[in-house]
Amino acid sequence: RHSGFQLADALLAKMEEYSVEPSNFTMSIIVKMWGKRRQLDKALEVVRRNAKDGCRSLDSQVGCCLLSACFLNQAPDRALEAFAEMKRWAAHARPDASTYSTLITGLARKELARNAAEVAFEACEAGALQQPLGDESLQLLFRALQRQGLAEELGEPLAAKLRAAGMHVPGLPMRDGPHGGESHYRRAPAPAAATSTEK
Numbered sequence: 001r002h003s004g005f006q007l008a009d010a011l012l013a014k015m016e017e018y019s020v021e022p023s024n025f026t027m028s029i030i031v032k033m034w035g036k037r038r039q040l041d042k043a044l045e046v047v048r049r050n051a052k053d054g055c056r057s058l059d060s061q062v063g064c065c066l067l068s069a070c071f072l073n074q075a076p077d078r079a080l081e082a083f084a085e086m087k088r089w090a091a092h093a094r095p096d097a098s099t100y101s102t103l104i105t106g107l108a109r110k111e112l113a114r115n116a117a118e119v120a121f122e123a124c125e126a127g128a129l130q131q132p133l134g135d136e137s138l139q140l141l142f143r144a145l146q147r148q149g150l151a152e153e154l155g156e157p158l159a160a161k162l163r164a165a166g167m168h169v170p171g172l173p174m175r176d177g178p179h180g181g182e183s184h185y186r187r188a189p190a191p192a193a194a195t196s197t198e199k
Contacts, residue, residue, distance in 0.1 A: 022050075024057045028065045035069025043069045044082065051089055058089055060096040067099065071106035079106055080115065097123070101134035104141055113144035117154045124158075124165040132167040139170040 012030065015022060022030065027050065034043035047066055051058055063086045070079035083103050086095050095103075100123040107116035120141060123133055145155040159169045 022057050024059045024062055027057045027062045031062060031065040031069055035065075035072050038073060040069055040073040040075060040078065044078070047082075048085070051085070056090075058093045060093060060099045063089075063093070063095060063099045064102045067102045067106060071110070076107055076110045076112055076115075079103060083119075095126075097129050097131040097133055100126070100129070101137040104133065104137040108137070108140040108144040111144060111148065113141065113148045113150055114154065116141045117145060117150070117158055120158055121161060124161045124167070132165075133162075135168060135170055138162070138168075142170055 027047070030046055031043045034040065034046070043066060047058065047062065063083075066082050066086075067079045070076065070082060080103075083095065083099070086093070086099065100119060104116045104119050104123075107113075107119065120133065120138070123129060142151075142155055142159075145151050145158075162169050
């Protein structure tokens with residue numbers, strides 16, 4: 001009797017044999033599968049191969065799944081490497097608020113607060129973001145900064161940067177947007193990819 005993984009392997013082999021381009025949903029499942037099987041190299045390989053071939057199925061959801069797979073396999077350094085590569089993907093697939101939030105969450109949980117703060121600062125500068133960073137991600141980040149004695153050095157400047165970008169700073173009331181009036185952001189959904197992969 002075949003296991004679910006064996007059936008998945010057979011399906012992937014057939015897709016490659018007939019040059020079937022996976023959808024973004026299928027690609028996300030493939031990445032999650034390799035992550036859960038502790039074969040991170042294969043997850044990274046399939047994404048990089050499709051990125052090189054100009055595959056249209058790559059999107060921010062696939063990116064979130066790949067980052068989550070990296071953290072599931074205790075490889076935050078590879079998550080940062082993968083994130084850098086995502087910024088060179090096609091415009092529609094580049095990191096969005098959920099991707100940034102997934103990376104910040106993973107880094108903060110690994111107590112890499114300085115790295116997480118750098119990502120958050122970068123997100124504030126990413127004018128293309130259509131939604132704010134997730135509250136849970138920022139809460140984890142600010143707690144990690146506090147634990148590591150970085151609240152004054154990084155936490156306070158980051159809070160100011162978030163407010164200037166019209167984002168919510170955890171523990172503080174919502175402020176008006178940078179040009180007056182309500183913030184132009186819609187509230188971002190929780191990074192579902194991170195939670196579903198880490199179960």
